[in-house]
Every structure is written in structure tokens, then in C-alpha cells.
Amino acid sequence: MIPLLVASPLLFAFIISLLPALGKEKLSKYLFLIGAFSPWLFISSIVQKLPLGEVVGGWERISGIEVMVDSYSLPFLVAELLLFTFVAVYVYGDYYPKKSENKVYGILLLLHSGLLGAFISRDLFNYYIYMEIASVSSFALVAISKEKGAKKAAFRYALFSLLASYIFILAIGIIYLKTGYLNLFLIKENLVFSKEINVALVLAFSSLILKSGVFPLHFWLPDAHSKADAPISALLSGLVVKAPAYGMILLILTFPISTLMQNILIITAFLSMFFGIAMALIQKNSERLLAYHTVSQMGYVLLGIGLLNPLAAAYYAMAHSLFKGGLFLSVGTIAEHYGTRDLEKLSYRHNKFLMVAIALLSLAIGGISPFIGAFGKFMLVKEIDGLLKYVFYAGGIGTLTSFIKLNYYLLKRGEKVPFPFKKEVVSLSVGLLTLITGIYFYPHLQLVRDLSFIFIGFVLFYILKKLGLFEFQLSPFFPDTGSKLGREINVYMLFLGAFLLFILFNSIH
Amino acid sequence: MKMSLIVRTTTKLVSPFLVTYSTYLMIYGHLSPGGGFQAGVILAVSIILLITSHGYKKVRKAFKFWEVQLIEGVSGVFLVSLGIISLLFGGFFFNFLRGGPFGSLLSGGIVPLFNIGVALKVGAAFTFMFYILLRWVERD
Numbered sequence: 001m002i003p004l005l006v007a008s009p010l011l012f013a014f015i016i017s018l019l020p021a022l023g024k025e026k027l028s029k030y031l032f033l034i035g036a037f038s039p040w041l042f043i044s045s046i047v048q049k050l051p052l053g054e055v056v057g058g059w060e061r062i063s064g065i066e067v068m069v070d071s072y073s074l075p076f077l078v079a080e081l082l083l084f085t086f087v088a089v090y091v092y093g094d095y096y097p098k099k100s101e102n103k104v105y106g107i108l109l110l111l112h113s114g115l116l117g118a119f120i121s122r123d124l125f126n127y128y129i130y131m132e133i134a135s136v137s138s139f140a141l142v143a144i145s146k147e148k149g150a151k152k153a154a155f156r157y158a159l160f161s162l163l164a165s166y167i168f169i170l171a172i173g174i175i176y177l178k179t180g181y182l183n184l185f186l187i188k189e190n191l192v193f194s195k196e197i198n199v200a201l202v203l204a205f206s207s208l209i210l211k212s213g214v215f216p217l218h219f220w221l222p223d224a225h226s227k228a229d230a231p232i233s234a235l236l237s238g239l240v241v242k243a244p245a246y247g248m249i250l251l252i253l254t255f256p257i258s259t260l261m262q263n264i265l266i267i268t269a270f271l272s273m274f275f276g277i278a279m280a281l282i283q284k285n286s287e288r289l290l291a292y293h294t295v296s297q298m299g300y301v302l303l304g305i306g307l308l309n310p311l312a313a314a315y316y317a318m319a320h321s322l323f324k325g326g327l328f329l330s331v332g333t334i335a336e337h338y339g340t341r342d343l344e345k346l347s348y349r350h351n352k353f354l355m356v357a358i359a360l361l362s363l364a365i366g367g368i369s370p371f372i373g374a375f376g377k378f379m380l381v382k383e384i385d386g387l388l389k390y391v392f393y394a395g396g397i398g399t400l401t402s403f404i405k406l407n408y409y410l411l412k413r414g415e416k417v418p419f420p421f422k423k424e425v426v427s428l429s430v431g432l433l434t435l436i437t438g439i440y441f442y443p444h445l446q447l448v449r450d451l452s453f454i455f456i457g458f459v460l461f462y463i464l465k466k467l468g469l470f471e472f473q474l475s476p477f478f479p480d481t482g483s484k485l486g487r488e489i490n491v492y493m494l495f496l497g498a499f500l501l502f503i504l505f506n507s508i509h
Numbered sequence: 510m511k512m513s514l515i516v517r518t519t520t521k522l523v524s525p526f527l528v529t530y531s532t533y534l535m536i537y538g539h540l541s542p543g544g545g546f547q548a549g550v551i552l553a554v555s556i557i558l559l560i561t562s563h564g565y566k567k568v569r570k571a572f573k574f575w576e577v578q579l580i581e582g583v584s585g586v587f588l589v590s591l592g593i594i595s596l597l598f599g600g601f602f603f604n605f606l607r608g609g610p611f612g613s614l615l616s617g618g619i620v621p622l623f624n625i626g627v628a629l630k631v632g633a634a635f636t637f638m639f640y641i642l643l644r645w646v647e648r649d
Contacts, residue, residue: 002601003592003601003602004593004596004601007589007592007593007601010589011586011589011590011593013585014582014585014586014588014589015582015586017578017581017582017585018578018579018582018583018585018586019582020575020578021575021576021578021579021582022579054600056600056601056602057595057600057601057602057603057604058599058600058603058604
């Protein structure tokens with residue numbers, strides 16, 4: 001039953017790729033919709049019998065591939081299905097021109113099945129394969145965008161993501177060599193801890209950190225996520241970066257993690273949170289601002305992993321994919337119809353739907369109760385105490401400040417531009433969904449705390465505005481001309497190498 | 510781009526043998542070294558050899574673009590539906606055709622079918638990729 005979750009979108013992806021040869025490209029949008037919604041048929045019967053696992057094909061565990069849905073993978077699966085449904089409704093119809101429609105629908109369904117496959121697998125190699133299906137489809141989806149520089153961003157994304165994949169498969173190879181299994185349950189049963197396993201864990205964590213876009217290795221993310229089209233950005237930021245996070249959860253569930261490794265993960269997480277917020281505060285480009293917030297929010301997910309609290313990481317990942325997906329859809333709609341991504345020119349003043357949607361989603365990402373963000377933060381903060389707790393809350397206030405800035409710019413008067421009704425409804429329903437799921441999971445109101453956070457956020461915003469931070473223009477480290485691309489890639493490769501060697505040297509002895 | 514007469518004749522001679530070898534690999538993949546992917550690569554090589562020696566335009570007339578696309582799509586659909594059909598017999602990709610004595614061709618059940626699907630998919634996909642890349646070169 002579980003493999004059908006993956007098989008049904010895959011089947012429709014193949015049928016869609018068949019259509020141009022038969023000359024029936026007109027059917028592709030209907031097939032896309034069926035393929036995108038088909039996993040819903042199976043998830044309802046799976047949810048009733050949790051945790052549910054099976055080995056594909058009825059083989060024994062040693063020779064087969066195990067898939068499982070349990071409380072760790074369920075938040076990822078639900079977030080995937082919800083967000084992909086909204087994105088499918090958003091792109092259905094005439095979003096893409098007739099010429100490239102067929103290809104985009106095929107690739108989107110491949111992405112869908114790749115993500116679902118990664119989220120159900122309990123086998124390292126199978127997880128790797130599905131994560132790769134998802135990433136390769138996302139390179140293509142970034143490159144399809146008409147935005148200037150999208151091709152280059154896609155190239156850079158492909159290069160670094162594939163490099164990380166090679167490092168990850170090397171780590172899988174080492175684990176296989178030392179334990180003799182790829183199945184995570186069998187690895188856990190037969191594990192004898194050794195230096196080689198430690199090296200493999202370091203390699204795996206660094207490559208997955210790169211793929212999930214956490215701070216020192218985030219360099220590909222802002223470009224790739226901000227240059228793509230709005231629904232694609234929503235999928236990339238909401239879901240594709242979650243697949244590596246799920247891989248890290250699988251690793252911490254299987255292997256014992258040393259205190260040093262744990263500390264490195266926690267420090268990286270906090271650095272990533274504040275770096276993302278600091279960079280987002282000085283961005284002028286609406287999509288880039290949201291992309292830097294993904295760097296910051298992935299820090300929260302990594303914090304859950306570093307605290308060895310996989311459930312919190314999973315629920316935060318779910319929360320993030322809902323509100324960030326919704327933000328990309330709603331802000332992206334505005335940016336698209338204004339024909340620019342410059343924050344100063346955009347405005348939602350004339351449109352009540354998008355105004356409410358963006359306001360709701362901003363509160364959700366700031367962790368205001370009773371939105372889903374508050375639930376995610378509540379799960380995380382349970383394990384933290386002392387000074388770190390205040391640092392954690394400071395991150396939330398920083399996020400709020402950045403979103404007060406976004407709303408401040410969008411509230412300005414702008415020219416009146418009509419938006420299609422469907423896009424407004426999709427954005428608003430994601431906004432309402434963050435509220436409904438928040439009330440469902442964590443029905444608590446913390447009025448005093450939240451209002452004081454918002455107040456501090458406003459004060460901070462006012463001070464920063466007076467200081468002229470929002471006028472500040474950070475010159476890019478690498479000019480956007482073609483000749484410098486090679487040097488840029490070399491510098492970032494050095495970054496990756498330095499990060500990898502730093503953790504390796506620290507954790508081996 | 511057309512190569513010399515010797516090369517063209519040799520590739521014409523070698524190509525059918527490669528197809529035969531690839532067919533052997535896909536059918537007997539579960540009994541001997543080989544399997545779907547390898548068979549598919551060899552299948553694609555037989556066409557890529559012809560492309561390098563005879564030029565893209567001439568080969569495209571024999572192996573049409575849409576035919577390659579059709580084979581690729583159909584084999585993909587076949588593979589997934591094989592898995593879904595076996596669900597009726599007890600599990601995703603459950604081997605429901607098991608039969609025959611150990612070591613014979615039939616003992617594989619759905620494994621040879623799966624290998625044939627993979628081989629056609631891989632072969633068609635490689636050829637397709639070459640066609641698309643060569644469409645940009647357009648030298649011949």
C-alpha cells in the first residue's frame with residue numbers, strides 16, 4: 001500500500017512524457033492534476049494504521065527495500081501533500097505557455113514522487129535515489145524560469161547539489177562497508193561504532209547540510225530560490241530542502257551522535273538563524289528576502305536535529321513548508337503581476353485577499369500563537385534552557401522585524417494591478433491553513449508574550465529604519481558577469497572543503 | 510558528419526550484433542552477469558555508433574524522434590504498472606509469475622520482464638539524450 005504513494009505520481013509522470021509522441025499534449029494538464037492528487041487516496045488508509053511498514057515486493061528485510069510511515073515521517077508527508085496540492089492548483093491551467101507545459105507538468109510530478117519516496121524510505125540507498133530524483137527535477141524547474149540569471153543559478157545549484165550527493169553516497173558506501181547493511185533497522189541492530197562510521201557520519205551530515213542550505217554552506221540557495229517562478233520557489237523552499245533534513249533525522253534515529261557533533265550542529269543552527277535574518281533585513285528583492293529566511297528557518301530545523309529531538313524537527317519542517325510555501329505563492333503573485341521583484345514598487349494595498357494572506361503568513365513565520373509556527377517553536381524550545389532560550393527567542397523577534405519590514409513596504413500605495421482570483425484564493429487558503437493546523441496542534445494563546453515580541457519587533461524596525469539599514473546596499477561578492485563564475489565556484493568549493501575538514505579533524509580523535 | 514567508408518561499413522556490421530547481445534543481456538539478466546541497465550546502455554551504443562559514423566540526420570530518418578520518445582514513455586509506464594499489477598497478487602513488485610525449475614529462464618518470474626522494461630527505458634533515454642544534445646550542435 002505505501003509504495004503506491006510514490007508509484008501513482010510516477011505513473012502519471014511517465015504517461016505525460018508519452019503524450020508528445022502521441023500528439024495529445026492537450027491532455028497533460030488533466031493527467032497532471034490526477035497525478036498530483038492521487039496520493040491522497042492512499043494516505044487516508046495509511047494514517048489509520050500508524051506506524052505502518054513493509055518491505056517492497058514481500059522480500060526479506062536483508063534483501064529488500066523497507067518503506068515506513070511513522071510519526072517522524074508523517075509530518076513531512078502531510079506537508080508535502082498539502083503544499084503540492086496548492087501548487088498544483090496554482091500552476092494548473094495557463095500558468096506555463098502551451099509549448100513548455102507538458103515538460104513542466106512531467107517534471108513537477110517527478111518531483112512529487114521523488115519527495116514522497118524520500119519521505120517514506122527507511123533504507124539509505126533508496127532515500128538517496130529519491131532525494132536525487134527530487135533534486136534533479138528541481139534543477140530543471142529552476143532553469144525553466146524566465147528571470148535573468150536563472151540558468152546560472154540552476155547551474156550553480158546543480159553543481160553544488162551533485163557534489164554533496166557524491167559525498168553523501170561515499171558516506172553510504174562507508175556505512176555499508178562497515179555494517180554490511182543499507183536498511184536502517186539492520187544497521188542499528190548490528191552497529192559496532194568505529195572511526196570509519198564516525199567519518200561517514202561527518203561526511204553525511206556535511207553533505208546534507210549543504211543540500212538543505214544551512215548557513216556556512218548556503219551559497220547556492222538564495223539565487224536558486226529567488227530566481228525560480230513563484231510556485232517553483234514555493235516547492236523548493238517548502239519541500240525540496242526538507243528531504244535532506246529528513247535524511248538527517250534518519251541518521252540521528254539510527255546512529256549514536258557524539259556530544260561534539262551535537263554541539264557543532266547546534267552552533268551551526270544558531271549561526272544559520274541569525275545570518276539568514278541579518279541578510280534578509282538588508283534585501284531589496286522580495287523573493288531574495290524570503291530565500292534568506294529559508295536559510296534562517298532551516299537553522300531551526302537543524303536545531304531540532306542537533307538537540308536529538310527528531311519530532312520537533314519534523315513538526316517545525318512541516319510548519320515551515322506551509323508558511324514559506326504560502327509566502328512564496330502570495331508574494332510571488334504580487335511580484336509577478338507587477339513585473340518586478342523590487343520591494344519598493346510592490347504593494348498589496350488594493351487587494352484584501354493577498355493582504356490578509358500575507359499578514360497571516362507573516363504572523364505564522366514569526367511564531368505567534370495560535371499559528372503553526374508557535375507549535376513548531378514550542379516543540380523546539382521544550383529542550384532548550386538557560387541563555388540559549390533567550391537567543392532562540394531573539395531569533396523569533398528578528399524574523400518578526402524582517403516581516404514587519406516586508407509588510408511595511410507592501411502597505412505603501414502602489415499602482416492598481418488586477419490579480420487572478422484563483423491565485424488569491426490559493427494564497428489565502430494556505431494562510432488560513434497555517435492558522436487551522438496551528439489551532440489543531442497547539443490551542444494555546446500566549447497574548448502577553450506574543451504582543452511584547454511584536455512590540456519589540458516594531459521598536460527594532462523603527463530603530464533600524466532610523467539608522468538607515470534598509471537603504472544599505474550590500475555589493476555582491478561576485479559580480480553577475482559570466483567570466484567570474486569559475487572563480488566564484490572555486491571559492492565556494494573551498495568553503496565546503498574547509499567546513500568538511502573542520503568537522504572531520506574535530507570529531508575523529 | 511560522415512566518416513570514411515571503412516568506418517561506416519564496420520559500424521553497420523557491428524550494430525546488429527550489439528542489439529543481439531543487448532537482447533541476450535536483458536532476457537538472461539537474472540541468470541548471468543548483466544541486467545537491464547547494462548543491456549540498455551549497449552542498445553543505445555548500437556545507435557550512437559551509427560550516429561557517429563553516418564551522421565545525425567541520416568540516423569534520425571531511420572529511428573525517428575517520436576518513436577524513441579514513445580518507447581521511452583511506454584517502457585516507463587510498463588515498469589510502474591508492473592509494480593501496480595503485482596499489488597493485486599500480494600505486494601508492490603511481488604513476484605507473481607514464479608515458476609519453472611531453478612536456473613531456467615522461467616524461474617525469474619517478473620524479473621526478466623522488469624529487466625526488459627529497464628533496458629528499453631535506458632536505451633531509449635540515452636538515444637533521446639543524444640538526439641537532444643545533437644539538435645543543438647547541428648553540424649552535419
